[in-house]
Amino acid sequence: MDGTSMAAPIVTGTIALMKSLNDSLTAEQIVCILQGTGQPADGKVGNLIQIDKALLKVQSGEFTDCDSRPETPSTGDVQILLSWDNFNDLDLVCTDPNNETVWFKNKSIASGGKLEIDMNVNYPDSKTPIENIYWPSGGAPNGTYNVYLVYYKKHIEINETPYKITVKYGAKTEVFTEKIKREDNSLPICTFTHA
Numbered sequence: 001m002d003g004t005s006m007a008a009p010i011v012t013g014t015i016a017l018m019k020s021l022n023d024s025l026t027a028e029q030i031v032c033i034l035q036g037t038g039q040p041a042d043g044k045v046g047n048l049i050q051i052d053k054a055l056l057k058v059q060s061g062e063f064t065d066c067d068s069r070p071e072t073p074s075t076g077d078v079q080i081l082l083s084w085d086n087f088n089d090l091d092l093v094c095t096d097p098n099n100e101t102v103w104f105k106n107k108s109i110a111s112g113g114k115l116e117i118d119m120n121v122n123y124p125d126s127k128t129p130i131e132n133i134y135w136p137s138g139g140a141p142n143g144t145y146n147v148y149l150v151y152y153k154k155h156i157e158i159n160e161t162p163y164k165i166t167v168k169y170g171a172k173t174e175v176f177t178e179k180i181k182r183e184d185n186s187l188p189i190c191t192f193t194h195a
Helices: 003-021 027-036 051-060
Strands: 078-084 089-095 114-117 130-135 143-153 160-169 172-181 186-194
Touching: 003 027, 003 051, 027 051, 078 089, 078 143, 089 130, 089 160, 143 160, 143 172, 160 186, 172 186
Parallel strands: none
Antiparallel strands: 078 130, 078 160, 089 143, 114 130, 143 186, 160 172
């Protein structure tokens, strides 16, 4: 039996146990809780999920950070909003004037930038997903920002995904519409200067 076939019963059992502790948990909350316990491992294994810590979070109810997706995306001095129309996982990436990068692996940065909404992460939860990165009003540093789009995961048999990215900074709004293919991996979208 290989590692992949052994992992499925463990994951299924963990999810069932989490649901038995709190039957109102959504699939998104379960993934968020499990990801939140990940610890870096040596080599190329990826992060190791700490099931015991995940279960403690569910028991104590300390997973409010997994309920933080707002109904309406926040805006401010700078906002980058991505939308697309299928179950694949696309990711927004933005590097600020201090060369810090906000994205799903670094959801909050020192300059105030936040990845507020990240959808279709490890499972397809929406056919009309959005992602939102923003800096609050009065909080975005002046300087040059770089925006990228990453085709992170193909959940369905659609290789080419049309997208729309709306970038707002100061009084300006720019809209970028195109398609990203799985083999593109990462695309530069735009560079802009906030003053």
